[in-house]
Amino acid sequence: MAENVTITVDALGGDDAPGVVLAGVEQALAADPDLTVVLCGPAEVVGPFADAHGRCEAQATTESIAMDEHPANAVRRKKDSSIVVGCRLVKEGRADGFFSAGSTGACLAAATLVMGRVKGVKRPALGQVLPAYGRPVLLLDVGANADCKADYLLQFAQMGAVYAREIMGVPAPRVGLLNIGEEDAKGSVFAQEANALLRAELPEFAGNAEGRDILAGSFDVVVTDGFTGNVCLKTIEGTSSVLFRYMKDALMASAKGKLGALLVKGDLAELKGRLSPDTHGGAPLLGVRGACVVGHGSSSAEAVKNGVLATARTVRSHVSEVIAAAVAEDGERA
Amino acid sequence: MAENVTITVDALGGDDAPGVVLAGVEQALAADPDLTVVLCGPAEVVGPFADAHGRCEAQATTESIAMDEHPANAVRRKKDSSIVVGCRLVKEGRADGFFSAGSTGACLAAATLVMGRVKGVKRPALGQVLPAYGRPVLLLDVGANADCKADYLLQFAQMGAVYAREIMGVPAPRVGLLNIGEEDAKGSVFAQEANALLRAELPEFAGNAEGRDILAGSFDVVVTDGFTGNVCLKTIEGTSSVLFRYMKDALMASAKGKLGALLVKGDLAELKGRLSPDTHGGAPLLGVRGACVVGHGSSSAEAVKNGVLATARTVRSHVSEVIAAAVAEDGERA
Numbered sequence: 001m002a003e004n005v006t007i008t009v010d011a012l013g014g015d016d017a018p019g020v021v022l023a024g025v026e027q028a029l030a031a032d033p034d035l036t037v038v039l040c041g042p043a044e045v046v047g048p049f050a051d052a053h054g055r056c057e058a059q060a061t062t063e064s065i066a067m068d069e070h071p072a073n074a075v076r077r078k079k080d081s082s083i084v085v086g087c088r089l090v091k092e093g094r095a096d097g098f099f100s101a102g103s104t105g106a107c108l109a110a111a112t113l114v115m116g117r118v119k120g121v122k123r124p125a126l127g128q129v130l131p132a133y134g135r136p137v138l139l140l141d142v143g144a145n146a147d148c149k150a151d152y153l154l155q156f157a158q159m160g161a162v163y164a165r166e167i168m169g170v171p172a173p174r175v176g177l178l179n180i181g182e183e184d185a186k187g188s189v190f191a192q193e194a195n196a197l198l199r200a201e202l203p204e205f206a207g208n209a210e211g212r213d214i215l216a217g218s219f220d221v222v223v224t225d226g227f228t229g230n231v232c233l234k235t236i237e238g239t240s241s242v243l244f245r246y247m248k249d250a251l252m253a254s255a256k257g258k259l260g261a262l263l264v265k266g267d268l269a270e271l272k273g274r275l276s277p278d279t280h281g282g283a284p285l286l287g288v289r290g291a292c293v294v295g296h297g298s299s300s301a302e303a304v305k306n307g308v309l310a311t312a313r314t315v316r317s318h319v320s321e322v323i324a325a326a327v328a329e330d331g332e333r334a
Numbered sequence: 335m336a337e338n339v340t341i342t343v344d345a346l347g348g349d350d351a352p353g354v355v356l357a358g359v360e361q362a363l364a365a366d367p368d369l370t371v372v373l374c375g376p377a378e379v380v381g382p383f384a385d386a387h388g389r390c391e392a393q394a395t396t397e398s399i400a401m402d403e404h405p406a407n408a409v410r411r412k413k414d415s416s417i418v419v420g421c422r423l424v425k426e427g428r429a430d431g432f433f434s435a436g437s438t439g440a441c442l443a444a445a446t447l448v449m450g451r452v453k454g455v456k457r458p459a460l461g462q463v464l465p466a467y468g469r470p471v472l473l474l475d476v477g478a479n480a481d482c483k484a485d486y487l488l489q490f491a492q493m494g495a496v497y498a499r500e501i502m503g504v505p506a507p508r509v510g511l512l513n514i515g516e517e518d519a520k521g522s523v524f525a526q527e528a529n530a531l532l533r534a535e536l537p538e539f540a541g542n543a544e545g546r547d548i549l550a551g552s553f554d555v556v557v558t559d560g561f562t563g564n565v566c567l568k569t570i571e572g573t574s575s576v577l578f579r580y581m582k583d584a585l586m587a588s589a590k591g592k593l594g595a596l597l598v599k600g601d602l603a604e605l606k607g608r609l610s611p612d613t614h615g616g617a618p619l620l621g622v623r624g625a626c627v628v629g630h631g632s633s634s635a636e637a638v639k640n641g642v643l644a645t646a647r648t649v650r651s652h653v654s655e656v657i658a659a660a661v662a663e664d665g666e667r668a
């Protein structure tokens with residue numbers, strides 16, 4: 001039997017909320033018998049759903065944060081929004097983790113401001129697990145911190161290594177620094193500084209990773225600043241999407257291609273699904289007290305299910321506590 | 335009849351030099367009857383080839399720069415290397431442009447130090463034309479300047495707009511700034527500063543481009559610093575390569591897939607070729623006096639041919655001169 005875990009879920013998060021959120025929560029509850037969900041959202045949405053489902057509680061909220069609102073301002077102003085309330089219940093100990101497929105910026109701001117940072121962590125970082133060839137890779141920061149210092153990257157690497165061990169099941173993770181050359185001395189002034197710090201302080205450091213190494217399966221964790229990480233993540237999504245479009249066009253252009261396409265359609269759709277962000281259960285925000293996972297805005301019900309289950313797994317693996325210990329240990333050493 | 339153009343070619347550039355270089359030069363000479371090539375390399379390589387081919391001159395050199403040498407040091411020390419000599423002949427007016435598939439760093443250093451910068455250009459930038467959906471896109475800087483200031487990016491954008499008009503044939507290019515959000519106020523401090531400058535100074539500025547927009551076909555030029563650009567370029571290459579590997583695995587896993595794969599193999603190979611860097615004739619270095627194009631280290635003979643022809647096209651379109659005029663005009667306005 002797994003540890004009992006309570007997760008708050010933002011019923012209003014995502015392009016197709018609340019429909020897909022409710023469907024995803026239903027699936028998550030069915031998949032995990034030791035999971036309780038506190039559903040945050042309008043009373044008329046969360047009430048009936050909680051009444052109809054075991055291990056689900058309703059937390060009525062009166063406000064919502066739109067995708068295009070200024071994240072920090074919205075979080076400060078809308079105290080009764082589903083995102084802020086979801087985070088507050090974790091802060092108050094009434095839940096262990098929070099999941100939303102809503103505004104990434106608002107979730108980051110709420111988790112950081114309301115749940116608070118793990119002691120010693122300078123900046124929480126948003127990670128994204130990607131389907132690298134042969135083994136998954138955690139890329140971070142993918143957007144929480146557009147401007148970084150080298151010592152933030154050291155902490156991102158420490159937190160990433162904890163996540164790789166506890167959640168991805170890699171006993172001795174290889175952590176790379178995203179850079180524009182393999183040799184330690186390559187790259188921008190910032191990248192060189194980060195390289196030197198990682199080389200000196202991080203036992204798991206495996207050297208620089210170039211852009212082509214992210215998905216090649218040679219690293220378990222790749223760290224970078226939130227600007228480069230976000231550009232990279234969206235470049236991967238964009239490249240994949242354009243390639244599939246090109247492929248469709250190429251196959252539809254000939255009779256032989258069309259026939260072949262009929263035969264390979266299922267395999268390619270399966271592949272596309274496997275590569276999609278939906279499969280990976282959202283992006284963990286590392287370095288906040290309690291678990292926080294943010295789903296893609298276009299999350300399907302399955303993505304919501306996977307996101308909620310990933311949040312529960314993060315709680316059960318005590319990722320926050322292990323990060324606190326790793327960061328404290330490093331602080332003592334320094 | 336096209337303008338007579340003389341291009342110096344580094345016979346030692348690339349993983350499979352000199353074989354593929356000679357084959358590529360032969361193809362380029364056949365394709366362009368108004369092209370003369372000055373082949374720089376060891377006498378025993380370039381002499382016999384020049385003797386056997388019309389419009390080809392041999393320039394014997396005694397040194398070579400390896401891929402892993404420190405670029406600027408190697409260029410300063412090895413005055414009789416094929417790369418330095420190739421650039422010097424352009425500087426001396428004995429040739430109009432230089433092509434190499436050798437060390438990108440050494441080519442950048444040699445072109446900048448030996449050929450020199452266009453008057454007013456603060457930093458030459460390396461561009462890469464990519465097969466975006468529906469229309470090509472020029473991404474720059476992809477690695478010449480790891481550390482940039484906002485005013486460099488303005489010049490990259492001006493040079494990119496010139497290249498798009500003169501070489502890519504786009505009369506009114508849309509120039510985007512690579513950033514992590516669409517709104518002007520998004521991104522790092524650096525990106526916000528660059529956005530404000532582009533908004534104020536660049537008539538062709540079409541706003542921020544996110545990572546997923548690079549290949550989506552909505553911009554003709556995307557500018558960024560050389561660190562982010564290089565990471566992006568290699569991320570695109572890596573994503574494409576991993577996707578094709580995944581696809582092969584997926585199709586080989588089932589009998590139906592295998593049969594389908596037989597039918598679509600030709601179309602996919604053709605697509606892979608179309609997306610490959612080989613097809614695009616190398617990366618132009620913009621902002622140096624005279625044309626300089628750098629090919630991929632793994633260039634095939636066809637890639638060398640395309641690279642040499644692209645160098646000739648850059649000369650005939652007077653890209654350097656138009657850039658000089660654009661930059662001077664902006665200097666006056668400022």
